[in-house]
Amino acid sequence: MSLKTETILVLCEKPNAAMRIAKALDKDSDPEKKILSKVSYYEAETDGKRLIVVSALGHLYTVAPKIMDRDVYPVFEFEWVPKYKIERNAKENKEFIDAISKLSQEAQEFILATDYDIEGATIGYTILKYACGGKEKEAKRMKFSTLTTDEIRKSYIGLLPHIEFLTVEAGVCRHFLDAMYGINLSRAMTVASKRWSGRYTTISTGRVQGPTLNFLVEREKEINSFVPTPYWIINAKVEINGSIYEAEYEKAIVESQAEANDVINSCRGKTGKITEIEVKKFTQNPPTPFDLSTLQTEAYNLFRFAPKRTADIAEHLYLDALISYPRTSSQKLPSTINFRSILESLGGESKYQELTAKLLRREILLPNEGEKQDPAHPAVYPTGNLPERILSGPEKHLWDLIVKRFMAVFGEPALKQTVKVYVSVDRHRFLLRGSCILKEGWIAFYKPYVQADEVILPSLVEGEEVKIKDIAQEEKFTKPPPRYNPSSLLKKMENEGIGTKTTRADIIETLYNRMYVKEERMVVSDLGFDVVDILSSYCPEVLSADFTKELEYKMEEIQHGKEKMENVLNDALNHLKPLLDELKTHEKSIGQALSEAVRKARLQGRVFGNCPICVTGELLILHSKRTGKRFIGCTNFFKRTCKASFPLPQNGAVKPSGKSCQICSWPMIKLKLKGKRSWVFCINPNCASKEGKSK
């Protein structure tokens, strides 16, 4: 290539995407991999032009306050700064910024090829503006939903004339708002706690985090003040043609024991008569295509993957060009993606061959689309590419789920039948239920991810007599509402309209990291309760989902060109200022309450469980005064009533695992050695689980 050849810099979001884009655009599909200050990039040639394809590492810039002193608040002046200057774990970003800056000097044209959504646009905008020296206005834009060669080439041919400025404005506004609320409120609480206790502990909240934690606290309050009430259920065993079937009493809930006794006494040992048979046939439509949140919900229900884990695995599958862009709200599948060719390619995998062939025999392929839309991307679908590497177990599961869901949406409605048989005994009625699938339809494509519990009843006629072989009552109690889990909380956030499809899973992770919640069924800690108590006393607006929802709406309006960032930021500033004044006025009492909560949380985090020797004490990590070595000891040691102690490894981080040993029921601990996987083991030196290990 001559020196005068035009050079185009193609900016991608992730290294894997850069590799795929370079390969797809190079005339020989063999771009040259180069390295500049530890950063890989690719040189490709297309239509006689030299392409430099380089990637970022997600966000290279972040919004930071101009006053960096963490003890100062309120702060209302913010700016974009390189992330490595702010975050300890972002040192690698400097190399990327330096490499992109240098490579941009060789380029005459710029193409943004980051993910086509609000974050992708913002990532690209900040890099083009700050690392490439103000190229954001002249850069062109590639728009694609999959990293397949075909789509990348099409996207390059049909380049958009500029980046999506309105989306960028909305993205920038979101970052400024998040920083304004998050930094000020978190600083206010952290500083209050630090000034009271003299110890620094990050206590965070934000415009989405606060309302989300509040949902959990409200639910926890309901659970903690729940009083169960008794009720009874009555089940009978009915003999039909020598087989026994379970029948339930017509009233699902019997409110008093006397009434339950009365039913049992009147029906025991009697013969019943079938008085009515009710047969209902109904169709069940196929599921709709996956948007990110339904994918996260389904993956949690089926595989127990936390939402963030599902999003991360889906991202890997997308970067491998196996599925389309997963951060989508759409439940639509446009025909332009060519359903037939995707199914044909998927048929290359033996396990899908039969199912795809079944669909391909159809003349028309029409997906059962849902209502949700996303202007940027279609629903999540398999690209038709087959894995080029061995997928990990979780990746395999998720890809299979996405493939089967894609096939199922083209399936015919399933035809099901339910049968209700009413058996009268004395003056009471019992109910036999049967159900079966008459025509599988879409279910055939979605196995094993759909459960079909069939109960087949024998053929029965009205007037037939049946024998009551056994009848029993069971005392039950009403239950409190269930705790949220990461999946149901994500759904709640979505229904309440707070956060975005990209940020919700991260917010949930933060609640765990800050020790506001623990366990999979999200139990709010004392610290979580106290943070919400304090915020609701001094600035309840921060916990209101309505306010955050309104901000989300305004940001959407910016994206549609109906609102301006300046107005939204000014409104937010006017809202936030008095709240921060209030927090400052009560800094002392807030600091005292938070410090106490942090102290309790720390102590709780050190407790391994009840002492198995004295039962009343709690086990903590203690240090020997003589040797300085750590061990687990009982709190009753200080009262001189228990001398229980258990040895600990002297290296690595030790934490309570929250579990008990399945063999001896003693508490278990979690040991994490640097660079190794964590190890959970029982503290009981004589536990049978350790037999043979020391030999």
Next chain:
Amino acid sequence: MRCGVCNRNSESEFCERHKKAYENLMKAYKVWEKSLGISWIEYLCRIRQNANAGLWVKEVVQHLLVQNARKKKSEHDEISNI
């Protein structure tokens, strides 16, 4: 004033958390009485054992049972003195 259960600041015998639990406890007794015909103390004992009862409810129950035991003891002492 301090909450009789958790010692938090409160405006009455119980703080906000335990007040709500106490109110629910009172309300639910009507259902238990109708369904099982049991006494107030028997009810409290059964709630204390029930896995579905909330933590704050159990704390209030414990507080009420201790109060009741103290009351009985002082009544017994009074009778003994007579």
